[in-house]
Amino acid sequence: MGQILLQVDDLHTQFFTSRGVVRAVDGVSLHIDAGETLGIVGESGCGKTITALSILRLVPDPGRITAGKIMFRGRDVTKFDDDEIRDFRGNDVAMIFQDPMTSLNPVTKVGFQIEEAMTAHNRFSASLARTRVVELLKRVRVPAAESRVKDYPHQFSGGMRQRAMIAMGLANEPSLLIADEPTTALDVTVQAQIIQLMKQLNRELGTAMMLITHNMALVASLCQRVVVMYAGRIVEEGPVEQIFKSPQHPYTWSLLRSVPRVDEARKDRLVSIHGLPPDLTNPPPGCKFHPRCPFVIDRCKIDEPGLSEVAANQVARCWVLMRNVKDEDVAAAKASALSLDAAKKLKAEAPPEVGTVAGG
Amino acid sequence: MATAIGIAQQVDWDVPEQTGLWSDAWVRFRRNRLAVGGLAVIIVMIVLAIGARLPATPGGLWHILHITGDPVSQDVVNSYALPSLQHPLGTDILGRDQLSRILYGASISLTIGIVVQILILFIGGGIGMAAGYFGGWVDNLLMRFTDIMYAFPDLLLVLVFVAAFGPSFWSIFIALGLVYWVGLARLVRGQVLSIKEKEYVEAAIMTGTAPLKLIVKHLVPNSLGPVIVTLTFGIPAAIFTEAALSFLGIGIRPPEPSWGVMIEDGYGGIFADPRQVIFPGIAVALTMLSFTFVGDGLRDALDPRMKR
Amino acid sequence: MQAAEKAPATAVKADPVLLRVKNAYKHFPISGFGGLAVRAVDGVDLEIRRGETLGLVGESGCGKSTLARLITALLPVTAGKVVFDGQDITTLKGRRLRRIRRKMQMIFQDPFASLDPRMTVGDILQEPLDNFSIGSVRDRRRRVQELLRLVGLNPNFTNRYPHEFSGGQRQRIGIARALAVNPSFIVCDEAVSALDVSIQAQIINLLQDLQNEFQLTYLFIAHDLAVVRHLSDRIAVMYLGKVVETAGRNDIYERPQHPYTKALLSSIPVPDPAVERERAPIALKGEIPSPVNPPSGCRFHPRCPIARAPGVCSEQEPPLEPHGARDQVAACHFAGQF
Ligand SMILES: Nc1ncnc2c1ncn2[C@@H]1O[C@H](COP(=O)(O)OP(=O)(O)OP(=O)(O)O)[C@@H](O)[C@H]1O
Ligand SMILES: Nc1ncnc2c1ncn2[C@@H]1O[C@H](COP(=O)(O)OP(=O)(O)O)[C@@H](O)[C@H]1O
Ligand code: SF4
Numbered sequence A: 001m002g003q004i005l006l007q008v009d010d011l012h013t014q015f016f017t018s019r020g021v022v023r024a025v026d027g028v029s030l031h032i033d034a035g036e037t038l039g040i041v042g043e044s045g046c047g048k049t050i051t052a053l054s055i056l057r058l059v060p061d062p063g064r065i066t067a068g069k070i071m072f073r074g075r076d077v078t079k080f081d082d083d084e085i086r087d088f089r090g091n092d093v094a095m096i097f098q099d100p101m102t103s104l105n106p107v108t109k110v111g112f113q114i115e116e117a118m119t120a121h122n123r124f125s126a127s128l129a130r131t132r133v134v135e136l137l138k139r140v141r142v143p144a145a146e147s148r149v150k151d152y153p154h155q156f157s158g159g160m161r162q163r164a165m166i167a168m169g170l171a172n173e174p175s176l177l178i179a180d181e182p183t184t185a186l187d188v189t190v191q192a193q194i195i196q197l198m199k200q201l202n203r204e205l206g207t208a209m210m211l212i213t214h215n216m217a218l219v220a221s222l223c224q225r226v227v228v229m230y231a232g233r234i235v236e237e238g239p240v241e242q243i244f245k246s247p248q249h250p251y252t253w254s255l256l257r258s259v260p261r262v263d264e265a266r267k268d269r270l271v272s273i274h275g276l277p278p279d280l281t282n283p284p285p286g287c288k289f290h291p292r293c294p295f296v297i298d299r300c301k302i303d304e305p306g307l308s309e310v311a312a313n314q315v316a317r318c319w320v321l322m323r324n325v326k327d328e329d330v331a332a333a334k335a336s337a338l339s340l341d342a343a344k345k346l347k348a349e350a351p352p353e354v355g356t357v358a359g360g
Numbered sequence B: 001m002a003t004a005i006g007i008a009q010q011v012d013w014d015v016p017e018q019t020g021l022w023s024d025a026w027v028r029f030r031r032n033r034l035a036v037g038g039l040a041v042i043i044v045m046i047v048l049a050i051g052a053r054l055p056a057t058p059g060g061l062w063h064i065l066h067i068t069g070d071p072v073s074q075d076v077v078n079s080y081a082l083p084s085l086q087h088p089l090g091t092d093i094l095g096r097d098q099l100s101r102i103l104y105g106a107s108i109s110l111t112i113g114i115v116v117q118i119l120i121l122f123i124g125g126g127i128g129m130a131a132g133y134f135g136g137w138v139d140n141l142l143m144r145f146t147d148i149m150y151a152f153p154d155l156l157l158v159l160v161f162v163a164a165f166g167p168s169f170w171s172i173f174i175a176l177g178l179v180y181w182v183g184l185a186r187l188v189r190g191q192v193l194s195i196k197e198k199e200y201v202e203a204a205i206m207t208g209t210a211p212l213k214l215i216v217k218h219l220v221p222n223s224l225g226p227v228i229v230t231l232t233f234g235i236p237a238a239i240f241t242e243a244a245l246s247f248l249g250i251g252i253r254p255p256e257p258s259w260g261v262m263i264e265d266g267y268g269g270i271f272a273d274p275r276q277v278i279f280p281g282i283a284v285a286l287t288m289l290s291f292t293f294v295g296d297g298l299r300d301a302l303d304p305r306m307k308r
Numbered sequence C: 001m002q003a004a005e006k007a008p009a010t011a012v013k014a015d016p017v018l019l020r021v022k023n024a025y026k027h028f029p030i031s032g033f034g035g036l037a038v039r040a041v042d043g044v045d046l047e048i049r050r051g052e053t054l055g056l057v058g059e060s061g062c063g064k065s066t067l068a069r070l071i072t073a074l075l076p077v078t079a080g081k082v083v084f085d086g087q088d089i090t091t092l093k094g095r096r097l098r099r100i101r102r103k104m105q106m107i108f109q110d111p112f113a114s115l116d117p118r119m120t121v122g123d124i125l126q127e128p129l130d131n132f133s134i135g136s137v138r139d140r141r142r143r144v145q146e147l148l149r150l151v152g153l154n155p156n157f158t159n160r161y162p163h164e165f166s167g168g169q170r171q172r173i174g175i176a177r178a179l180a181v182n183p184s185f186i187v188c189d190e191a192v193s194a195l196d197v198s199i200q201a202q203i204i205n206l207l208q209d210l211q212n213e214f215q216l217t218y219l220f221i222a223h224d225l226a227v228v229r230h231l232s233d234r235i236a237v238m239y240l241g242k243v244v245e246t247a248g249r250n251d252i253y254e255r256p257q258h259p260y261t262k263a264l265l266s267s268i269p270v271p272d273p274a275v276e277r278e279r280a281p282i283a284l285k286g287e288i289p290s291p292v293n294p295p296s297g298c299r300f301h302p303r304c305p306i307a308r309a310p311g312v313c314s315e316q317e318p319p320l321e322p323h324g325a326r327d328q329v330a331a332c333h334f335a336g337q338f
């Protein structure tokens, strides 16, 4: 892989709310090489979207980047002035969102919106922009592109709207495309088409991609490298193959085992992570994952581990690491059971078979 | 064994005191100072109004206790008298005691305000609920009827009804109730139509809830908020409509004053003595404000999501 | 785990089928368009056996939820029968219909919309017990607490309101409500779709545990085929208002007979980079046609990669017939021939 395109260093983004300071992104460092596909995974609320919005300096109020550097091709995005940042968004980096309907203007024709995206950045002349629209729609495989440019967004299906969004994102030939849950709102068959499209575009155009998702299968399908986030921090990072084969952080391990696979006959149970993600105004001390971690040791409750190299190109933030966990502990973590007591008691108290129906 | 599905480890078997929407709403209501203040004002007014009518002599209890004069005795020499010990709010053009007239007026105006809203609640709420709940031809029929009612000028309809029943205190209530339910019926129908589509209603049906209970436990509590607000705004409206009727000569006949009548009468002499308008005006404004506070308080209290 | 093993030994009736949908239709008329209707469910035959989990999959808008509402009698059928435990429930009304709900419950999709925001959790869970006059008031309160405990919530939460809970916790309350009357059959309509992955795993495990503990029969509707395969014994695939294939969960994956099933399965990514490199999804042409005016013959023919159209596929509607493995049926003129 080639040169570094984007380098994020110790990024902190916080929301100053009446309940306190929400540490949505808490010291995130990551990089993307030119032409690379990077996945960012984690449960909802762990800071994936805010990381992406921070890169574009689009953090909504009352949020603010409080520390950190975002270097794009050697220049610090956090220091860009208004003109530079406008140029940066769309021209260098484009973002596509989860719900295409909310990001497309419902009263403007799709073709014109894509055209506007180009003319706004003075990259293409007005006449060139107009001819490129059809070309772009063809590239994202919208059927009958010539006639559909004149359609309004509501005349497009969900999948086609997402394609149009991708076309708009690609309009100025950015070197990085950030996709936030691009297929979550779509049906499986349409989702498959969009994944296919993104793969091809990455290959044909060499656009680097940052894919934000909670769907592990999507990452396996699309990405070369993956970053796992938990409570505003990166807990593990590495090449996709390696992380899927030998995750070292217990959170990554659980996440991978909490989803069933369609290509496997039923194995006993899914690993469920008990409890809920922490409140980011008041995260737990020590390792942020410790209240939910099945392999917690005393040290985890006091000291927070740093990111350390666990294999070639793979880093993880854990005192224990999965390779050091005893097999029986792993087995115990997998075998989570219903409270049988409660179930038996309920059954004993079960009402008689035939009840009278309350009238009314 | 560790209960990995997150079963509360420590089970405390003290059965907590069961609370429900209404008891919780009362707790929340009591925490709302404005609402409690409004309720207190309304209660005081009701007590004052009752005292003005009981015992059934002019001026009632308050006159007997020499707190006020009486609302009917004229004393033309003393017209437009300034406030004094004998007449705490002064007198009107005929020298009648203002305070006692306002308190007597309270008994009429509050009754009109409240009783008419209750009538509207039952007629409008009932028709709206039936239309929304049953839908189909029932809805069509009821809503066409509502549209027809809506098409007539309100005051004209009231006049027709009062004429039909013969002018009396009660016929005005009924006439107002029969005319002003239309807005509420539409509101309730809209509410019910949208609530009926909610998954929780489907879930209630699925657990065997019978239609009547479904209405009482799910549809009514969830549509009550805007209804309460509409009704509280309806109270001053009813008070003024009664005044307009008096003006047209079919409302409450003098010498028995209502607030509306007092204000209408006061207009005539507003330059001679603005107090004739100001005092009953304050009474109406205070009533309206109190009911608004109580209404807002009730609406918030009935919404568990409100953080006071 | 086989369906046969799980069938309760105490079942008195010999009939292994708990619920039969016979040629069910549900058309929603479009007002103002004389005679036009959305044909949401358009001739469905289905069997659900005692103690099994039947998975139901299909793209959005294909009629899964509508079928669920026909099965639970929340919607009246346009035509057809739903026979539950030997009784046609489509003809039941009022009190007799409510009595069926003692045995048949539903878990809803949206954990935020399916709980009345103005009722406490205690009231929500007690409502079914009140409706069926189960036990004394004191018993009911206890049972509410037991139910909360069963689904992994603190039994002292009875006085809290739904908005005080997270999505996963709310879904547990929805499950507890469904269990309150001890039903034998539960319809789960996208019961885990709205939940985050880790929470989803908790709920899936809970559903499995409850099934083992109480010998429940599930109809499990979802668009996530991986979850459906994990939970189900048999899987039915729907397309445009019809069931196009039904088979055991392994057969349907290993030997799909209908081209739509095959395309659907091939489009699901697997959380394994090695497998993903090899996977070649079958791209379907175009989009799902409108359910107002479904295509002639086999309604999949405009998108089918092996269709003979014009020809038999666009002219004759293929019946649901045995193909492939034992217990496998598919509605295709060229089943398995791809
Ligand atoms: N009350 C209704 N009136 C008109 N059309 C309806 C109604 N309910 C459902 N439909 C239509 O019936 C079809 C099937 O709907 P259904 O909700 O069963 O789909 P589904 O497969 O469950 O989809 P999803 O996964 O999006 O929930 C859709 O085209 C839908 O628009
Ligand atoms: N506008 C906002 N105000 C306050 N907190 C916010 C806001 N937007 C996001 N957050 C918080 O930031 C954290 C990360 O959010 P986000 O990046 O959107 O999560 P994800 O994309 O991983 O689902 C969450 O705890 C969320 O509650
Ligand atoms: S540091 Fe400790 S608590 Fe944190 S993930 Fe590792 S083992 Fe678990």
Ligand code: SF4
Pocket: C258, C259, C260, C298, C299, C300, C301, C302, C304, C305, C306, C307, C308, C313, C318, C331, C332, C333, C334, C335
């Ligand atoms: S019947 Fe024809 S069109 Fe339909 S699925 Fe089979 S091959 Fe395809």
Ligand SMILES: [Mg+2]
Pocket: A045, A048, A049, A180
């Ligand atoms: Mg997000």
Ligand SMILES: [Mg+2]
Pocket: C064, C065, C190
């Ligand atoms: Mg659905």
